[in-house]
Amino acid sequence: MSASVRIASGSWPVLRTGSTAMLEAELFALLASTADAAFSLTESGEILSWNKAAEKLFGFSSEQALNRHCHEILDARGSLGGAICMRDCVVQRCALHAGPVPDFDMEARTLSGGTVWVNVSTLFYRNVRSGRLIIVHLARDITSRKKQEELISEWVRLSRRVAALNSSVQGAEPGPALSEREIQILQLLASPAAPVDVAGALGITPSTLRNHLHRINEKLGTKDRLSAVLNAMHRGLI
Structure with missing residues (x-):
């Protein structure tokens, strides 16, 4: 047996x-x-x-x-x-x-x-x-993947500086009506943290995080995490 x-x-x-x-x-x-x-x-x-x-x-x-x-x-x-x-x-x-x-x-x-x-x-x-x-x-x-995330983070940091310079010259564009929660999500998505860690920090599931990002992309007219973060930086939302 x-x-x-x-x-x-x-x-x-x-x-x-x-x-x-x-x-x-x-x-x-x-x-x-x-x-x-x-x-x-x-x-x-x-x-x-x-x-x-x-x-x-x-x-x-x-x-x-x-x-x-x-x-x-x-x-x-x-x-x-x-x-x-x-x-x-x-x-x-x-x-x-x-x-x-x-x-x-x-x-x-x-x-x-x-x-x-x-x-x-x-x-x-x-x-x-x-x-x-x-x-x-x-x-x-997953060291290679993390190095790519670090490069993206550096790109985001430099993009933030460029967006700040553009805003000082041209004036900030009016931002879309994002909720405080959506702005908080974008701030965390601007970090190199993996989506599962961002979801954990927010106290939500990865699936719920994806739903939030989908709505944010619809409001900003963007297509993915990186473009949403860069758009929000350019508009002075984060």
Whole structure:
């Protein structure tokens, strides 16, 4: 007779006759085979497994990472600069209350002293014999994407200066009737933060943020995030 170790939408058979350690070994073997940087944690954040892809991405060997708390290794921060890796982090609290964790971006420390931007997915695994909960993180390198966002941010900053110069010479154009909420959204969209982080800062879902941006584009006569931000800057709205 077999049970199932459930991870996301898939399942893998494990023997009921196996020990608690054997059940978790099945999970760790599965994580070792993935191309993503994968590492697993206890509910308190202690690292239980650290695959080869994690070694390559972050620079820390499994010997350096195992049995240490993840915040001691990664010391990660989010897109808005706030600390993500810490004792009793949001992910750990979600794990204890069986809450879902959406994918998120973070800037993590590497062994060389540099940083790497990664997008992280989170899974929860409950050992069917011991009842122990294990937190699994799958991380993908998005440093190139973040560099592009930084370039856009610099472009926006320079565009703001150009818009200010134009306004001082020609006088500011009358602005459309944007609500205070829409102006707040544009101010956050002018930052290099990812849409999911902007939505989180506003306390709304990414889908609701897209709806707001659609209405803003209709009012400004623009087509996307960047053109809306530049238009609003030129009009002196943000």
